[in-house]
Amino acid sequence: MKASVFSLAGAVATLLASFVAAQEGASVPTTSTAATSSYSCDPNTCKAPTCMCASQSPPGGLSPKDVPQMVVVTFDDSIQDSLYQTAKKMLSTTNPNGCPAHGTWYVSMEYTDFSLVQQWYASGNEIADHTYSHVGSPSAKEISSCKSMLNTYGGIPKGKIQGFRAPFLNYTKETLSNIAEQSFLYDSSASGVTDDAYWPYTLDNGMANDCWTGICASGQVKLPGVWEVPMYAVLDNKSIPQLMDVYLAGEPQDVTQWSLDAFNKKYEGNRQPFGIYVHPTHLTTYPGLPDPKPMLDGVLSFLQTIAAKPDVWFVTNQQLLQWMKNPVKASEFGQQDYMKCQQPVIAKEICNGLDDDHNNQIDDNLLNNCNFGTSNFKTCFNCPNGAPSLADPTPASAAQSGSAGYRYPVPDNCDSTWWDPIGNACLCTTTDCQYKEVVVTKPTASNSSVNPLGAKETSTQTISAASPSSLISSNSIILVALAALSVYLL
């Protein structure tokens, strides 16, 4: 009986998430060239690394043949165990320098397990802000509350939370001003289709893409040093731009073909970044719901096909921007510090999102379990003494400072992969802390089609299992979900 109640709650939550996600930019309007004409930018005064004009040509005067073909795979909304597993499958390819593929997760707070936020970051991926409660036209508080929870419970250093994506991609001038005031480095909410598909650029001279909303009009937005990382659309067989969850619009074989056509156009053209933007909930199997496994298999097959081509790199949006600020040839890309994949060597298991003692369990028995009825999560840090809310996202700690069981927050001068929150110690105490490489040999194009996943097993972390039922463990959440669903259906 208990199990069926949980699966009903899970099904409702999933349906809800699917409905929300379907609204989040599955397809976008085609562009109007007239709307883009007000943008002007002088590359003689707007220069890297602090300023970049919107352009369809690669930065730094590089010839397309010397440009690494970057692929950004991004994930939106809450991080839960089953969704995490789906995302890891999508990143189970290897970059040309032997490092694992990396991606970016735009995280909203409800239903998020913060131990997985920390693990995602610790394995070299990016964590970014997607607001506290996933609302359209979010307030400044929605954005800042999300950031403070990612830091307090996920251990993400404040300086590493640099990106933002608006829920439903519904950003405004105010949203962009808010992220600038809160010191974000970039937004990635605006679509780029064909005429307005630019390389990432700074908003010193305003917006240049997604102009159908009126956002490009002069006086709307001018935010020096804040980057816009366009979300690049894929055209379907009717030339309709598809953006997030492209697979919602077709059968797996059709979607694979549209995506491959769009990828090849870039790969054989100006090598502009290619994006795959998903809500992992759509590709994750839930009991009692239609199984999306054929779709997931199609997406995985597509990703493995492009990963097998020379000079194709799966990067986070932060890595993409590092390259934009200081573009190097593809032959030098893998040696850049920000493209390396090294993990700390720590002699004992500490709560840092990594399997320090190599027993195939991350943070063994070190996680706190915080339960508040409607918000349950695991964390390496202190549980709050009450449920987080938008107004008070990080309530006072349940444990007293200095008492047994107290967890010490990540200080600004120690990365959370080196930080022992129980021992109150940064285990990196010298400038040359020991790291281990997590490099694997990249399979060649000919053998990657045979066993692309097998080659990756050695480089990826095994994630300790979190009970799915712990994510939704109270009848009250079922009622909340049903109430919310009925609102949507109205």
Ligand SMILES: [Zn+2]
């Ligand atoms: Zn979202």
